Amino acid sequence: MEEFNKQVYHLCDFYDGKDRRPKMTITSETVPVVADTYVIPGASNTENFGTNQALEVRYHTTEANRREAFLKFDLSAYKPLLPYLKNAELEVTCTSSNASLRSVFASGISDTSWEETTFNGSLRQSNADWKNGYNRLAFQKGVISTGKLKFDVTNWIYDQPDNTVVSFRIHDFTSTDLSVKIASGEFSDIDARPVLKLTFYDPNSTDVPTVDLNNRDLYNIYPNPVRDLLHIKGDGVALVELFSLKGERLLSTAHNSINVSGFENGIYLLKVLNTNGTSVFVKVNIIS
Numbered sequence: 064m065e066e067f068n069k070q071v072y073h074l075c076d077f078y079d080g081k082d083r084r085p086k087m088t089i090t091s092e093t094v095p096v097v098a099d100t101y102v103i104p105g106a107s108n109t110e111n112f113g114t115n116q117a118l119e120v121r122y123h124t125t126e127a128n129r130r131e132a133f134l135k136f137d138l139s140a141y142k143p144l145l146p147y148l149k150n151a152e153l154e155v156t157c158t159s160s161n162a163s164l165r166s167v168f169a170s171g172i173s174d175t176s177w178e179e180t181t182f183n184g185s186l187r188q189s190n191a192d193w194k195n196g197y198n199r200l201a202f203q204k205g206v207i208s209t210g211k212l213k214f215d216v217t218n219w220i221y222d223q224p225d226n227t228v229v230s231f232r233i234h235d236f237t238s239t240d241l242s243v244k245i246a247s248g249e250f251s252d253i254d255a256r257p258v259l260k261l262t263f264y265d266p267n268s269t270d271v272p273t274v275d276l277n278n279r280d281l282y283n284i285y286p287n288p289v290r291d292l293l294h295i296k297g298d299g300v301a302l303v304e305l306f307s308l309k310g311e312r313l314l315s316t317a318h319n320s321i322n323v324s325g326f327e328n329g330i331y332l333l334k335v336l337n338t339n340g341t342s343v344f345v346k347v348n349i350i351s
């Protein structure tokens with residue numbers, strides 16, 4: 064039960080931004096990039112930039128003038144710690160920019176099979192995920208200055224709990240005349256190379272505060288256990304979301320009743336967002 068509650072508190076912390084475990088020990092790990100390159104989109108663009116010291120990022124109305132950066136990280140050494148992940152941050156270093164206004168996004172890429180030394184615009188064009196996958200996680204908007212750029216990618220790691228390799232694309236949505244340049248894994252200054260910074264709660268910590276997840280004073284959520292229709296009664300319900308204990312968002316609705324008959328037996332986490340901005344979490348037991 065203690066381990067189960069740790070997972071529930073962990074999910075609650077992430078989805079409402081509160082820290083219910085302030086006394087728990089925190090550990091941090093820095094994961095170096097294992098592959099990176101950039102591409103010029105288009106079926107005829109076969110040039111590879113995998114050995115370049117700089118990754119280029121640019122959007123332009125003409126496809127041949129666009130640049131997209133791809134990065135890959137190996138998390139296999141940290142797999143036992145991933146259920147205790149607190150935060151994941153993609154950190155890159157901008158080495159060249161100008162005064163142009165930009166909208167630079169970091170997006171998650173599901174297909175991690177691309178290779179640094181062979182990937183190009185033609186291959187990108189032939190793969191729907193590499194070409195059209197817009198799992199936008201975080202962005203930097205405005206004038207991009209030289210120095211560190213940080214993107215919160217925690218949600219992407221949560222959404223892929225079984226993956227030991229994760230991939231990201233950095234791309235711009237504002238047309239400009241000059242690329243932003245980012246230090247690659249081949250950059251001469253090691254400290255400027257891309258990294259994934261992971262922060263974990265200590266899995267051995269027993270200091271888990273008590274939280275009333277059900278908070279019956281605000282809502283009446285019934286029946287629980289539930290087979291089919293779950294009802295949420297109370298004032299000010301703005302949004303209802305259902306999550307697995309892996310952090311996967313399974314359902315999102317503004318209705319006060321949800322049908323859970325299509326889900327497998329087990330424990331789930333229900334989040335109820337109030338119109339005043341507060342959130343309540345309830346452990347729900349779905350049975351057949």
